[in-house]
Amino acid sequence: MKRKTLMIMAVLLLLLGAVGAWVAANTVSETRKIWQNDALAQEVMQGRLFAVQKFLAKQAPALPQQSWRRWQSAAKEGGNTAAPVLLWVENVDRARAEDYDELLDWVAAGNHVVLPLLDEESSADAASEVDTGAEGGLMNAQQYRQWLASRLGVRIGTAAAANNKTGAVPAACQAAENQRQQAARATNHREDNKAAPQRLAECAQQLNQIRLPEGRTLAWMAPATQTMLLNSGKTALWQGEGASGSHIVRVAYGQGSVVLLSNWDALAAPQYPPADVSGLNQYDHAYLAAYLAQDKSAVWFVRQLGSPPPIDTAPAWWRLWQAEPLLMGALVLLVAAGVWYLSMRMGALRQLPVPQERYLSEHLAAQGQFLARKPLRGAQLQWLQQQLWQQWQQQWAHWAQMDGQARMQAVCRHTGAPPAVVRLWLQPVPPQPTAAQWLAYLRSHQRILRAKKPSLFQSTR
Incomplete structure (x- = not known):
């Protein structure tokens, strides 16, 4: 019996070895590269201006940089910095009218600021937390548009619809598509070549051409549904021009200037291979960032223009009651039931009498009875x-x-x-x-x- 078992085990081992050899002979191994974009993770942690901050630090290492979470801290701590200073503001959702006025006063002294347009959807959510109609409250979309038109002479419009007619493809769009295809081949990334004409058509619709006063023309790509229009009689230092409208404009204010952007997509952290949405390493976005920072005494980065959200001073139990009234009501009833249960069963304990000893004869007599x-x-x-x-x-x-x-x-x-x-x-x-x-x-x-x-x-x- 033992010899038979050994033979069976030997046959099984031979079969397993044969199967393993066949699998090894027919397995094709290939080296694959996995691209990790650390800049995107850093952008999530440190804000959307992380790529611009790193680029300017490498491009102009002698240019001082400072970062703050809020504009109020920058204005207070950086007041001794000599003009001109370039300020990048990441978010304006919680900005009040006095915040904008204070910022423009600082710009009028000879400084420069880069601002994104107010995201009307996110601003509506932020404004719902406070009274927008009260003095000092957050501005709603209508108030923001009125302020923008009266103080900077810029109106917000809607981007033109895409034109399905085939037209000339700008050289910048074709160069970006070629860069995309080349990066996809270098990284063995599957790319849908059939969608290339659609991407070129969208690029031609959304692309902005910026003519700088120095005579150079830059390509700016930041798709958005909002565009910027100038009031009659208002002249911009320069602005983007395209089929869908202007997505970037620079206007003078006092001794300084204000650059308005539709969004931060054009200055986002680079992606490799390039994505459909543009980034800092595409078109002329990096050149424009360096152009804005030249001849400046310092560069500041601010995460939030507005004030922090109001702190609720109500007790924690009251906030929890307002948030979950049913849960708190059930908890109160449960506590009341527990108190009632304990109160009904606590008090003086009655001492039971000591049982008397019984003899066997008494037990037998009781049993007989x-x-x-x-x-x-x-x-x-x-x-x-x-x-x-x-x-x-x-x-x-x-x-x-x-x-x-x-x-x-x-x-x-x-x-x-x-x-x-x-x-x-x-x-x-x-x-x-x-x-x-x-x-x-x-x-x-x-x-x-x-x-x-x-x-x-x-x-x-």
Whole structure:
């Protein structure tokens, strides 16, 4: 049996080895590169201006940089910095009118700021937390548009719809598409070449051309549904021009200037391979960032223009009650039920009396009284009669062949008991004896047990 088991195991090992060799021979291995974009993770942690901050630090290492979470801190701590300073503001959702006014006063002193347009959807969510109509509250979309038109001379419009007619593709769009295809091939990234014409058409629709005063033309790509229009009589230092409208504009204010952007997509962290949405490494976005920072004394980065959200000073239990009234109501009822349960079962404890000791004779007497009161007398007498007959059968081997008279004479002669006492146990006992019969049977049983010859209850062999 052992030899057979070893043979089976050897065959199984050979089969496994053959299968493994076949799999190894038919397995094709190839080296694949996985591209990890650490800049995107850093952008999530440190804000959307992280790529611009790193680019300017590398492009102009001698240019001082400072970062703040809020504009109020920058204005307070950086007040001694000489103009001109370039300020990048990442978010304006929680900005109030006085925040904008304070910022423009700082710009009028000879500084420059880059601002995104207010996201009307996110601003509506932020404004719902405070009273927008009260003095000092957040501006809603309509108030923001009125402020923008009155202070900077810029109106917000809607981007033109895409034109399905095939037209000339700008050289910048074609260069970006070629860069995309080349990066996809370098990284073995699957690219949908059939979608290239659609991407080129969208690029031609959304692309902005910026003509700088120095004579150079830059390509700016930041798709958005909002565009910027100038009031009649208002002249911009430069602005983007495209089929869908202007997505970037620079206007003078006092001794400084304000650059308005539709969004931050054009200055986002680079992606490799390039995505559909543009980034800092595409088109002329990096050049424009460096162009804005030239001849500046410092560059500041601010995460939020507005003030922090109001702090709720109400107690924690009250805020929780307002947020989850049903849960808090159920919790209160549960606590009340627990208090009621404990209060009903706490108080003075009654001391139970010490139980009295009982002797065996008292226990037997109580048991006899219990049996005497219950309809068990007949069963008890039958059991006593059965015990006597078993003893008599052991005493006389021919007990079964003896008649009643012979049995009575034998028992009377052996025990010395009178016939009247023995006769009760030789006859069938009544099933429901009366109290008198019960006592008579017990007395006769005691007389038989106390007979002169106790060998009756001893085994005779």
